[in-house]
Amino acid sequence: MAPLRWGIASVGLISHDFVTALATLPKEDHQVVAVAARKLEDAEKFAKKHDIEKFYEGYDALGKDPTVDVVYIGAIVIKHFELGKMMLDYGKHVLCEKPLCVNEGQAKQLLNHAKEKKLFFMEAIWSRFFPAYIHLKKRIDSGELGDITEVEAEFGYPLAGIERCKLNALGGGTILDLGVYTIQVSLWVFRDYPVKITAKGQLNDDGVDVAMEATLDFPKGGVARIKTSALGLLNNKAVIRGTKGTIILHDFWSCVSLTDIDGSLVEFPLPKARYDFNFPNSCNLRYEAEATRQHILAGKLESESIPHSESLRIARIEDALRRQIGVRYAEDEQFKA
Structure with missing residues (x-):
């Protein structure tokens, strides 16, 4: 079975943590194939650090990449609606950082759009996994x-x-x-x-x-x-x-x-990661990533959790x-x- 191919939208602190956590999962299940940022040099720097083959200036290019199955949106909250809608329009599944949007009105439009596109979309409430x-x-x-x-x-x-x-x-x-x-x-x-x-x-x-x-x-x-x-x-x-x-x-x-x-x-130890994390216990991000893979494989459009x-x-x-x-x-x- 082919790995789930991830694209990363934005190269901030949480995106570093997400990709670092993703690397603790089996390579046959998860692969980061592309990353995008507003500035090409930022995307290139991130790609080199994390051994990502493709890097893009701007997010349209990421959406257009046919090798990307799902996009992780790690941008600040005011960008979630725009980027989420864009990736859905390009036919990508989406895992979007929390909070999902600035308000309920935005969230409702975005989630309705995901339903219309028949694509998996989940707010990254990582704790529940x-x-x-x-x-x-x-x-x-x-x-x-x-x-x-x-x-x-x-x-x-x-x-x-x-x-x-x-x-x-x-x-x-x-x-x-x-x-x-x-x-x-x-x-x-x-x-x-x-x-x-x-x-x-x-x-x-x-x-x-x-x-x-x-x-x-x-x-x-x-x-x-x-x-x-x-x-x-x-x-x-x-x-x-x-x-x-x-x-x-x-x-x-x-x-x-x-x-x-x-x-x-009761303790729940995390595996050792290649790089240090920016935020405490960020290796926990691996659980929502694997849940995303399981949902997409099962053809689900949303998560029960x-x-x-x-x-x-x-x-x-x-x-x-x-x-x-x-x-x-x-x-x-x-x-x-």
Whole structure:
């Protein structure tokens, strides 16, 4: 069986991590055949480092490459809609970094376009493919945690000075950059949409949130308390409480260990990679890459773990949080949900 042939759109830090993680998987299953960036020299440098045969200036050339089966989009969020639509128009399957789009309106248009093109498209909510998340899901499904009553998830790093995080025009703010993780873990646990969302936050001079706290009330009485910050380090744990016990996901967004119901530490070691990663535990990206391959081989257009409907729920919650805090993007006028 031929390997899944990847094209990489954008050569930033996360694209380096993705390709490095991909290289830990069997070569007969995954092959990176091309990379594109806005500047040819950047694409060439990336290609040489990662032993990629073809490199392109601009993303149209990547889309036109007949040897590319699927494109990984690692660009900043304001480029996701444009690049996602472009790659679909060129007949490519797509794995697009999170958050999927700036708002629900954009996400809905993009996912509808994928359906029309009959191509696989997935928002890269990598956490849901981790062994730790699968372990948690089994505990919930088996009833060992009892009825889930509460999720506490907080995610914070000192990011306030980073351009993509602080500028409104770049889709900045912690709700999109960090909040997507706290939202997705809450939905993963409760498997429902909140009946009430209550948020407060702190904005910078450019009108994007540097801190956010919110409560999501779910239909059966469960509550998720989520918190994000670009001002400093938070505990970065997700605590899942049920009537029969508690599980804690450590560094829940890139989790490789958890404290189980009995208080024991369960670890999920990652393989050694060729290069160092830019972000913690990025070798975990290998799991979503392999899931993408399996879905495409099976002829599926979306993933059961992060279906299109779930991406829209996440975007809808992000929009609700931003509205309450007062964060508005130019795209909010152009793309209505």
